[in-house]
Amino acid sequence: MAIDVAPRADGPADTPVPQRDWWRDAVVYQVYPRSFADGDGDGTGDLMGIGDRLPALAELGVDAVWLSPFYPSPQRDGGYDVSDYCDVDPAFGTLADLDRVVDVAHAHGLRVIIDLVPNHCSSDHPMFRAALAAPPDSRERARFHFRDGRGEHGELPPNDWQSHFGGSAWTRVTEPDGRPGQWYLHLFDPTQPDFNWDSEDVLTFFDEVLDFWLARGVDGFRVDVAHALVKAPGLPDWGGRADGASSPGFPGHEAPMFDQPGVHAVYERWRERLERWGPDRILCAEANVAPLERAAKWVRPREMHQAFNFAYLHAPWDAVALRRVIDESLAAFGGVGAPSTWVLSNHDVVRHATRFALVDAAHVAHGHGFRADTPLDPERGERRARAATALMLALPGAVYLYQGEELGLPEVLDIPDDQRHDPYFLRSGGAVVGRDGCRVPIPWEAHAPAYGFNGSGSSWLPQPAQWARYARDVQGAEPTSTLALYTHALATRKVLGLGAGSLRWVRADEPAVLAFVNGEVLVVANLSDHPVPAEADEIVLESVPGAVSDGLLAPDATAWFRAPAGTGLTEG
Structure with a gap:
């Protein structure tokens, strides 16, 4: 499991001269690599394309770029099934391409945050393959959650936990001798086994992963499913929702797979490690817990710097609800000396220009996609999206933007079933639409192949015909466009110090x-x-x-x- 953490030899590993607590009021732009820009024309976005398009993000006025996973992966869950934490998937390029992205970003005054996926890995990861080959009670299996099954012959899962993508959170293995064997835990897809963070091997492994990327000059990590690493002792049954949200009789704070006290020791360890590399490297938690007072625990002194504000992300277009969540956010995060973060869209939810276009809010399905026949008022959605953005960018704290929202992109609803990739759709047999609609490659030039996503016209998800009207070159020439609004608002926010206000x-x-x-x-x-x-x-x-x-x-x-x-x- 040793990882080479030496700074790369082909270029400087130094980051720009640090500014004091730059992250407190930063605007961070999320790049979903498959859908941002495709440098080699094969239809899948890549690091070469990202590097070429970074000047446009500097011109937009953001402070940092967050890259969703680019690691080697079978891509069964959009790259969140990692088979090698210290390399680049050939579909996205090479480590040299990643180094170029970091260098170009720093040259344009942008910091680089990368996704880290510590709750689970791919079933193709060497550590999990070694666990499958090892016997029960081995050190290799202790790195994951292997358990004997219940029932007379171990034919039943060890507990009743359910996967986020549907079905049991347990899969039974066939032992090397061909017998039905133990079960392993996966809160997501069966190809995403959960690490056991009680294992010292896992702790040490991720220490080395952090050092590997910090040595290459990255400025921080967005930590995926940060609240799930540590499970309750004994893995007790849980009759509530798979995502840990509260339901009748099952309050979310009792969910045994989320927000366990021991998880905070992991992030204290990581915070100490980051500070060895300088005070400007940061951690941001994807910790979907409620209420906000619980979320604020992740950003107490000596833990993480930021945590995503899911309460704000999911707030309806309603003045009373928005004021409540703004007040609660500022009080909860401010109470531990941390900034609040604000976000309207990301790669896991329906784009807000479409959410706000709903005619009937009852059509919302946990954010995992709308059907093509969902009643919408697109004009109202666009107006509300622009108004919501102007409101958000005036709030004190940090902001996260999702690629394409500065163009006013709506959700793509009419992707043919045979071209969808999201495991939510695939594992539910189409009952859940999934997240592909917010992941369609974004338009850069109205009259170019694939709208400038690449030069070949190929696209891993189909781009709709109306994408031309949203293209960056069209909006860049229009002073009243959504792009113009974002550019003006970000510049004004910075000049007037609203993020630090x-x-x-x-x-x-x-x-x-x-x-x-x-x-x-x-x-x-x-x-x-x-x-x-x-x-x-x-x-x-x-x-x-x-x-x-x-x-x-x-x-x-x-x-x-x-x-x-x-x-x-x-x-x-």
Whole structure:
């Protein structure tokens, strides 16, 4: 399991001169490598394409890039089934290509965060193959959760846990002598066995993985399923939801596969390790736990720097709900000295331009895809998405953007069944649509092959005909485009220091209006279906052109105004 952590020989491993706590107000742009840019034209995005397109992200005005997995993988779950943690899958390029991405990013003032998947690996990983070949009670099997089955002949799973992708979370193996044998745990696909973090071998292995990438100059790690590493002793039965969310009779905080106290010792160990490489390397947790006070535990001093704010991601377009989650976020994260993070879309949920277009919220299916016949109002979705973005970018804290949202991309709903890849769809027999719709390769040039995704016209997921209107070159020439809104908002956010600011609510007469002051800016968001009064001397930003007219703010619109000196506004 030894890993070479020497800095690469072909270029500098140094990162830019660190800024103090850059991550507290950073805007991080998520790149899903298969769908961002394809440098070799084979239809799958790659590191060469990412390196070529990084200048566009610097021009957009983000601070860092987060790369979803690019490791060697059978790709049974979009690369989150890793077979080698210290290399690059040939589909994406080589380590030299990754080094180039890091160098180009740093040259443009961008930091690089990479995905780390420590809860599980691929069943093709050498450590798991060794476990299959070893006998029960061996050191090799102790690196995973192997258990004898229940029942007279061990024919039943060791407990009742269910996989996120459907079915049992246990798979029985055939032993080397051909007999039915033990079972192994996989909270996700059967090809993704869970590591056992009680094993010192696993702890040491990931120490070496961290060092390997830090030596190559990466600036941090987004940690996948960060709340699942440690399981409850004895692996007791759990009759609740597979994802650990609360359900009648099964409160989420009792889920035995998530948010166990021992997991925090892992991240304390990792934080100490990162700081040996300098104070500017960071950890961000994908820890989908509730309430927010639980999520804040991940960013206590000496643990992680950031944790994704799932409560905000899943909040509806509703003023009362949004104010509640903003208040709770700032209180919970601020209470442990950490910034809140804000996010509207990622590779696991329906794009927010489509979520906000729902005619009937009852059609939401846990974020795992909408069907092509879902009733939508696309124009309303686009307006609300722009308003939500303008609201989010005015909040203090860090922000995560998902590739293509700056173009206003909607979810692709009509992907043919035989071209879908997501295990949610495949393992459910199509009952769950899955996440392919938010992973379609993004459009760069309206009139180029594959809309500029590559030069060959090939695309691993089909791009819709209407993608041309969203292309970056078209929007770059249009001053009222969604791209123009993002670019202007990000620049203004940085100049006025909104990410490092503070929030003070302002009383609004309308219950569907949110109003607050952050530094020099008064932010007003109208979530109602009618215009509301909004008068100020200077408009700084409008979510749509003409959002403010004759002293009124249009429905589903957000505006930033220059805050009056001394504010003179009523707190509320």
